[in-house]
Amino acid sequence: MLFNPSRDEARRFFIQAWQKHQAHAPLAGIEKIVAGILLHHPEYxxxxxxxxxxxxxxxxxxxxxxxxxxxxxxxIEEQISIDQPAGVKALYQQLCERLSQEHTALHAMMDGLGEMMWQAQRNNTPPDPEIYLEILRFKVGQLK
Known part of the structure; x- marks a missing residue:
């Protein structure tokens, strides 16, 4: 079964994960990932x-x-961990090498993911992972 939280459920989860982190309470796997993301984003x-x-x-x-x-x-963290869509992990590693920072590479990937989602919404079609991968390949190529 897929985890498909509502907007409020997702937001509450992020809030609770951060509160647990601040209280030095034990964190579950995904809560650790959320806390790590938030440590890179003090503005949030x-x-x-x-x-x-x-x-x-x-x-x-x-x-x-x-x-x-x-x-x-x-x-994106999930995509990288399971290499889905196939090839995304290698593209991430190439972006990391060229940008010298994992977080910067994640943001470059985020641009591609956002573009794929925007095109799907605009065209009223399912998200096309090939669009995403092509954007990432282009970004890697630009950084050579």
Whole structure:
């Protein structure tokens, strides 16, 4: 069965994982990943509170939705761990080599993932992993 949380459930999970991290409580596997992501994003740590559960960050105002950003990090971490779509792990490693920072490589991948999702929404089609992989290949090629 796939884990498909609602927006509020996902946000609550991130908030609770961060609270557990701050309290030095034991973290489950995915909670450890969330805490690691948040350690790289101190700018998001203050919004991990109940009063932000219903807040929107409209892109037309140039705002980044921190909960979406965290979710995309998680998705990419999972993709890399299982090499799905096939080849994504090697592309990540190439980006890491060329960019010299894992976190910067993850953000480069996030751009590709976002583009694939945007195209799927715009065309009302399922996400096409080949679009994502092609974007990542292009990014790797640009960095040679």
């Amino acid at each position: 740590q203050p919004i991990l509170a109940e009063e932000y559960l219903d807040k929107d960050w409209p892109p037309e105002y140039g705002e980044t939705n921190p909960f979406l950003h965290i979710s995309m990090h998680l998705a």
